[in-house]
Each structure stands twice: as C-alpha cells, then as structure tokens.
Amino acid sequence: MIENLEDLIVYVRDNRVLLDADVAAIYGVDTKRVNEAVKNNPDKFPTSYVLTLNDVEFADLRSKFSTAKSAMTRVAPKAFTEKGLYMLATVLKSPQATQATISIVETFAKLRELSRNVQRMTSYLRKLWLQGAVKCLTDTAKSAFEGEPNTPCGSTTETCE
Secondary structure (H helix, E strand, O other): HHHHHHHOOOOEEOOEEHHHHHHHHHOOOHHHHHHHHHHOOOOHOOOOOOEEHHHHHHHHHHHHOOOOOOOOOOOOOOEEEEEEEEEEEHHHHHHHHHHHHHHHHHHHHHHHHHHHHHHHHHHHHHHHHHHHHHHHHEEEEEEEOOOOOHHHHHOOOOOOO
C-alpha cells in the first residue's frame, strides 16, 4: 500500500490530502480508530489539519474512485492534510504507524519538490519564449526599416508565433 502512496493523495479545497480510510489502511488500523483519535484529541487537530468532507465533495470523490471503499460509510469521511498526518502519527503509535509516517513525509516532500521544479521550468520556458518574441519583433522591425521584404523573424522560413 505504501508503494503507491502518491496515487492515494487527492485534492480537497486546494489541499493535498489522504482520506481517513486510506490513512487507516496505511497505518494498519480500522478507520474507526483513526476517527476516534481525532475525536479524542481535538486540540491536536485544528480544522486546517483535518477536513470533514461535505456531501458535494464526498459525491465528487465517489464518482472519481471506486465506490466499494466508500459504500459502507455512514459518516462524512475525513481528509488529512500533511500537518494532520504528522499529528496523527503522534497519537497512533506503532511500528507500522512510524513507517507509514516516514513514507508519507517523503511522499509529500517529493510532491513539493516536483511542484517547485514545474514552477521553475514554467518560468524558464516563459523567459525563453519572451526572448524569442523580442528577437522576432526586433528582426521584423529592422527588416521593415531597411526596406527589405517582409521576412518575419529574420528569414523566409521562420515565423513569429
């Protein structure tokens, strides 16, 4: 289960989260135990750490994923943010919970690094595109000023896009 942890992470309210049933499976406990830990330690789980899915969010997730897992759910599922997962690890203490927490920490770190790399690449590509656009405009203006035929971007084969 821990090998494909990234596949279990979903987005709810612009947060990367793991659903309570998935957290329970990863930690090797019943979902009920995970939710009891939250209920019995409200001071450790502020609303930004654990989100209770509303009916629309729950229906949306149900439509995207297997309904078998959530068919028996009688209460709205909880979704744990990265901070909520760290806090849960302090409450659910077992060797499996410790290993699961390490995997979760590493997975979220990989996702943050991937996100930073995508942002850097986007910025770099935008910069290259702008440099090309400026060169294209400069070459076209120079050709027009010198009275040469319209040769976009300095040649008959290149075009400004």
